[in-house]
Amino acid sequence: MNIPGMHVALQSRLEQNARLGDRTQYIGASEIGSCLRRVVCSKLYPEPFDQASMGRMLAGKALENEVVQLVRIALNGQIRNTGRVQLDLQHPTLPFRAHPDGRIIGEDGDGVLEVKTASSATYKRFQSEGLPANYISQVQGQMGLSKLSWALVVVVSRENLAEMAQFTIRFDPEHFAQLENRATRAAAFLRDVNLLDQLEGETENGFCQTCPYSDQCNAFQSKREAGKRGEIPEVTRLQMECALEELSELEAISGPAQERIAELRDQVKTALLNSGASKVLLGNGTVQMVESSRTSFDSKSFQREAPDLYNRFQKTSTFSTLRITGATKCLSTV
Ligand code: SF4
Numbered sequence: 001m002n003i004p005g006m007h008v009a010l011q012s013r014l015e016q017n018a019r020l021g022d023r024t025q026y027i028g029a030s031e032i033g034s035c036l037r038r039v040v041c042s043k044l045y046p047e048p049f050d051q052a053s054m055g056r057m058l059a060g061k062a063l064e065n066e067v068v069q070l071v072r073i074a075l076n077g078q079i080r081n082t083g084r085v086q087l088d089l090q091h092p093t094l095p096f097r098a099h100p101d102g103r104i105i106g107e108d109g110d111g112v113l114e115v116k117t118a119s120s121a122t123y124k125r126f127q128s129e130g131l132p133a134n135y136i137s138q139v140q141g142q143m144g145l146s147k148l149s150w151a152l153v154v155v156v157s158r159e160n161l162a163e164m165a166q167f168t169i170r171f172d173p174e175h176f177a178q179l180e181n182r183a184t185r186a187a188a189f190l191r192d193v194n195l196l197d198q199l200e201g202e203t204e205n206g207f208c209q210t211c212p213y214s215d216q217c218n219a220f221q222s223k224r225e226a227g228k229r230g231e232i233p234e235v236t237r238l239q240m241e242c243a244l245e246e247l248s249e250l251e252a253i254s255g256p257a258q259e260r261i262a263e264l265r266d267q268v269k270t271a272l273l274n275s276g277a278s279k280v281l282l283g284n285g286t287v288q289m290v291e292s293s294r295t296s297f298d299s300k301s302f303q304r305e306a307p308d309l310y311n312r313f314q315k316t317s318t319f320s321t322l323r324i325t326g327a328t329k330c331l332s333t334v
Pocket of ligand 1: 205220
């Protein structure tokens with residue numbers, strides 16, 4: 001069933017936190033480390049969210065609230081300023097604000113609490129490689145604006161709330177001063193839209209593939225042109241070379257294992273077929289032959305018999321395929 005008005009409902013839930021101010025008028029701590037051009041453009045020329053994006057944002061928010069409650073129970077009443085009484089931290093002179101998920105009462109001074117949810121794969125990456133730079137900037141902004149000296153960042157896997165990684169970050173006055181400089185620049189561009197052409201995109205800080213302002217972004221367009229010529233940043237080249245090297249090593253290990261797996265499966269199947277049994281219970285498992293059938297559509301014959309009809313219903317869709325050759329054996333991922 002399609003519930004009418006769901007788009008409006010999602011929108012109204014997203015706009016409920018009006019107490020925290022009009023986000024088009026200030027730079028939030030969660031944005032300050034991202035590409036400033038995209039952030040400023042999103043304030044000057046806001047793009048309406050589609051239903052799927054609003055749904056994802058609300059789901060993430062609901063999950064974060066649940067995690068805050070879990071942390072509240074775990075810390076046994078040491079959390080303040082959550083939910084409706086969330087802190088609204090404002091810079092004294094700049095349009096720079098922060099809204100941490102809570103304040104933790106500590107024995108040697110309070111700290112801010114920030115909760116993040118991530119897919120299981122991203123969660124594992126953060127756990128092994130540490131927090132990304134924009135999260136660090138966010139909590140440095142929160143600490144600078146609240147004058148608190150430490151922050152606890154809790155990252156939780158969306159697939160399993162028991163998968164929880166914690167990071168304690170100390171306040172770094174130099175980092176905060178850099179963020180204030182960025183807020184000052186952003187404020188100037190927000191004040192005078194005619195200056196926007198002078199604001200270079202920061203491709204290293206942005207998710208350019210999903211950026212609605214990429215068409216007019218010189219930095220992104222030049223990077224794309226360079227990419228078409230096969231020129232990529234050195235750091236990206238090194239990252240890919242490391243990944244290829246690891247892939248190559250893993251394939252060298254798993255190749256013989258895969259062959260042995262196929263050999264053993266074949267051995268069990270032959271033994272079962274030769275025995276005449278369809279199912280056998282063993283000490284460490286069960287083996288059985290399962291009969292199944294599949295009906296498929298013979299599109300080649302259909303094209304031969306009814307070419308006009310076949311052409312009418314043909315559909316072309318595009319997708320990207322990653323093909324790696326050379327360092328490791330040819331591997332394609334769709
Ligand atoms: S395309 Fe990339 S660099 Fe350009 S504004 Fe968007 S996020 Fe920033």
